[in-house]
Amino acid sequence: MSAQAAITVENLTKTYGSVEALKGISFEVPRGEILGLLGPNGSGKTTTVTLLSTLQRPTAGSARIGGHDVVADAARVRELVSLTGQYASMDDSLTAVENLSVFGRLTGLRGAPLKARIGELIEQFDLHEVGSRRVGALSGGMRRRVDIASALITRPEVLFLDEPTTGLDPRSRAAVWDTVAGLRAEGITVLLTTQYLEEADRLADNIVMLDRGSVVASGTPGVLKQQAGAAVCEMTLVERGDTDRVIERLSGFEIIETPTDASAAHPRLVVRAPEGMATVHGVISRLQDSRIEVVDIGLRQPSLDEVFMQLTEKV
């Protein structure tokens, strides 16, 4: 394993009684990179973060942060990492600056150094306007931004972001994405857990996909999409009423998505296209034979969502 790695995980295992939360996972995160740890509910994401941040001990295997073992060297690891995410621990009745101050004091910062660090974070996270407002009155996205800022008060080398955008509306989610992308510029290593493939696709240098406690795939977003192999043929129908007829007419093709939104004016279907354009032409000729009209039809790379579906189906 590389000496440069900020996080090294080797055969990490955690069992709770008869539940195998992690079944021996391994991965590495180079310094300054963002790793997206992806997986559905219960796949082991939070367990991984609690082990890496020394909140729990592994049952077997090992993990190192900046070369320090999370069990043997737990005190040193705690100096290097910070953890935030879904369950922000800020006091709603205090202002953003007061919250930063509380976090700073908790870590032993006082006086001028504390004030200077808060000033830097206000600058870095563009909190000038909201610094004096009560955190309870801030939007969800702005709250998370203050929360991430407070996690950085100690200048950690590694930041764990546990589902930082769960429960946020799309606009707030985009604002948090900007904040996380900015962390890369600061050289901080980030381990981001998420259920949203789009989030990992946007932010992560590398992705580790977990399913039921095991790694089912890892690599860059681009490589994972390629690994999934076949491109897909996506079509949008003119008439909602044609959906059942299309499904019937496309027998023999592997339909991987049928319309889910009953209110959508134009239903969308996706079929796997192992033969690329030849598959698309095959679909078009079947639709033409039945005089079924489409708004559009085309070939595209599978999304990470589709990759994940395909990989987890195989397990």
Ligand SMILES: Nc1ncnc2c1ncn2[C@@H]1O[C@H](COP(=O)(O)OP(=O)(O)OP(=O)(O)O)[C@@H](O)[C@H]1O
């Ligand atoms: N303290 C615990 N005691 C018993 N089982 C646990 C405990 N913590 C987690 N588990 C189990 O371990 C498995 C992995 O849970 P974990 O919370 O790590 O998943 P997750 O991927 O973070 O899911 P989510 O997205 O819901 O947070 C689940 O089956 C969970 O029920």
